[in-house]
Amino acid sequence: MRRINNTDLDVFPLALGGNVFGWTADEERSVAVLDAYAQAGGNFIDTADSYSAWAPGNSGGESETIIGNWMAARGNRDRIVVATKVSQHPEAKGLARDTIRRAIDASLRRLRTDHVDLYYAHFDDADTPLEETVSALGELVREGKVRYLAASNYTAERLEEWLKITEAESLPRIVALQPHYNLVERATFEGGLRTVAARENLSVVPYYALASGFLTGKYRDGAAVDSPRAGGAAAYLNDKGRRVLAVLDEVAAAHGTSVATVALAWLAAQPTVVAPLASARTVEQLPDLLAVADLRLTDDELQRLTQASA
Secondary structure, eight states, X not given: OEEOTTSSOEEOSSEEEOTTBTTTXXXXXXXXXXXXXXXXXXXXXXXXTTTTTTSTTOOSOHHHHHHHHXXXXXXXXXXXXXXXXXXXXXXXXXXXXXXXXXXXXXXXXXXXXXXXXXXXXXXOOTTSOHHHHHHHHHHHXXXXXXXXXXXXXXXXXXXXXXXXXXXXXXXXXXXXXXXXXXXXXXXXXXXXXXXXXHHXXXXXOOBSTTGGGGGGTXXXXXXXXXXXXXXXHHTXXXXXXXXXXXXXXXXXXXXXXXXXXXXXXXXXXXXXXXXXXXXXXXXXXXXXXXXGGTOXXXXXXXXXXXXXXX
């Protein structure tokens, strides 16, 4: 287990993404994945109030509902660290105070719980004063509806502003950051965001940890993959992507493990990262993700991967 900085939350070193629940995985499949993750020692489940509003026939909140039903059926709420997000639900867009308060109550109903362990501002809301957002989120902590706060998809500059507001107003601080970060997408995080995370002791939970599936190794020259994410993943099949895959293949062979596990292990070894975030549509996809808990790459292997992906 790893501790999220400045909290009492001990989490499994792989966060299980709930974005597929109610989308590419129906409730039965989702429950099977959740059961297998928990049985392997996993306890860190990530979702959002908007998952998966984009799917035909969905309205948002489907993932939270499935997770809530699962926790209620298994009686395991106290053993699970639940992270969800606010700002993108079709009926709760943005981060105005009233929107946040409606959104958290709706999330708690769907999750069938009285509190969320980690509550992310999903996307910045330029139309709402940051002071209003930060104050409203702080109210939820004081009321016990949320244990800790976090941010996703914020720039370093806006994070700095957020932190100044919490200090000036003595409001609850954010403890975690969820950026887009993986072996083939490094520039967004490795700069100002990482500097802020390191200085402020924020725990980082990177999403798209496997680059929409590209870092599983199944997207290669001549390969045809039937997946909703195929277009996005195939875009990484360029010179850099091929270099990364070549080193991933070598390191995976040396450890007798999968390319996906090595890619996650590189991410888990990066400064400030507490747990990569990845999702599984089926139980069969889960072992390669869970194996990151036991894989330690050598300094030389980490360096080779870093250089290949530069």
